[in-house]
Amino acid sequence: MTTKNTLGKAAAVVLMAALVSACSSNAAKEEAAAQAAAERAAAEQAAAAEAAAAEQRAIEKEKAMMMAEKREEKRRLMDAASAAGSVFYFDYDSSALSDDARAVIDAHVALMMADSGNVRLEGHTDERGTREYNLALGERRANAVRDYMVASGVPAYRIETISYGEENPVAYGSGESSWMKNRRVEIK
């Protein structure tokens, strides 16, 4: 009983050894295959990364170009606005916008639509008439410019208006040559 058992055990050991040796040769092959696959994957990954980076570079280049274009456009608008001036003039006791004034305001509106900055509109009058009525008249002028800007698409919250009436003249003399310079709205 004992011998039989021993023999049986020996046979089992031999069998297992054969199996183990067969197994070990399979594992080596698989390992090599896996390594090759990993190498391929890494190469593919590297290629993909390279492609992505290139794409990114291209996007950034394009972005930078767009930014530059935008900056260029904004600079053009700023130049146009500053060329147009920042003062709009009015007739006596009037808050009606002249064609000249509208052209100037249009330049500023174009700039504001490409920008996010706020503006302050300061209304002024000439020295004729009473100071307190002139404060109201200066406000009416500033509001006329504001309303035109809002109608052109600028959000109202980006515009502040204030009237100085006849308190801040740019020309001090008494006569139409001074008065016409003082009846104005300044954009700041």
Added chain:
Amino acid sequence: MAQSITLLLLSLIYSSLAWGQLEIQVTRGIDNPTSIAIAPFAWDGLGTSPVDFAQIIDSDLARSGQFSPVSRRDMLSLPTSKEDIFYRDWRAIATRYLVIGRVTKGTQLRVDFALHDVERGIELFSGQVVGSEPEARMVAHGVADAIYEKLTGIPGAFATRLIYVSVTRNPEGKDFYRLTVADADGSRPIVLLEGRDPILAPSWSPDGKEVAYVSFESSRPAIYRQVLATGEREQLTNFQGLNNSPVWSPDGRFMALVLSKDGSPDIYLLDLETKALTRLTRHYAIDTEPTWMPDGKSLLFTSDRGGRPQIYRYELATGKIERVTFEGRYNARARVAEDGRNVALVHQRDGRFHIAVFDLVTERLTVLTETSLDESPSIAPNGSLVIYATKRGERSVLGAVAVDGGVKFSLPARSGSVQEPAWSPMLPKQ
């Protein structure tokens, strides 16, 4: 340290003299002013009299345009009591009235004075005015008020004050503004507020203890009230848009003012106790420059709802609005006399802006001034004179004219521009 304080004080005194001190020049009096002599007053007390009382009374009466004071050099005697008066001395130099006086210094100053009729050789009236020594000038003005009232039947308004805005132009940058209070004769100017931002529309509280005004110091217009004695001040409004034209109601409880926070400029009422705000006018036109009728039941204001600025009246009980002025294309910035009848305003004629008086009873409008850029009329509390601002060259100066147009004088500042004068109410006796 002590030296630097002295220097600072000196510079303060210097600047208050240089800026805002007014000099009064009578440019037109009545045809036959009454001759009156104010003999130098006696002084009972240690040291010397703080001011020349007779000289101040003399200048006040001269400034009314109705009196021609006798020069001290021409006086043959200088009486200070009834017993010293020789009427023939005064008849010899064609004097109609004579004033004598004595100042006694106790804890306060007491002035005993008497008015004599030289022609009839009798004492017409004697009186007494008491006040503190620092207020010696106001005491002298009080004597002038009593004499003026005795001789004209109209209370004098010499012991009153003015507030005005003086401006130093700066073509290189921002102008410099000072809100100044001074005696009605231009003396003792005190700067209440100064800075590079506009100050506008000063007005008095009915008790003469406070002023209200608009200041742009926060870079936007806001309404403030300020106590004269302490300098303590309070911001009343600071809304989006206009905050303008504050005027106290005659009972001192409310302030009418102009706001444009709801769109266009409209008249509002601010309860000074509860701070509740009531909107009075609702119109897309400009409604501004409110002023109270003396009974406090209605307000006059300027509106261009008819196309051009004209004066309208708002009745508080009913909210009814009626147009008041129809003559001419521009009538604005009304101020009502204590009688509730004469309204001083700015009236445009032939392209020129004049001060005019509109009579609410007869509805007659009388132009008082010939200059062309006149504004900001304010009526003396006795209703006799209108003070206003006008242009002389590039400077703004003050002028005054009798409500009947008879007397005129100018109050040029030594330097800079002076604008927006507001005459105080009658002040409590010192």
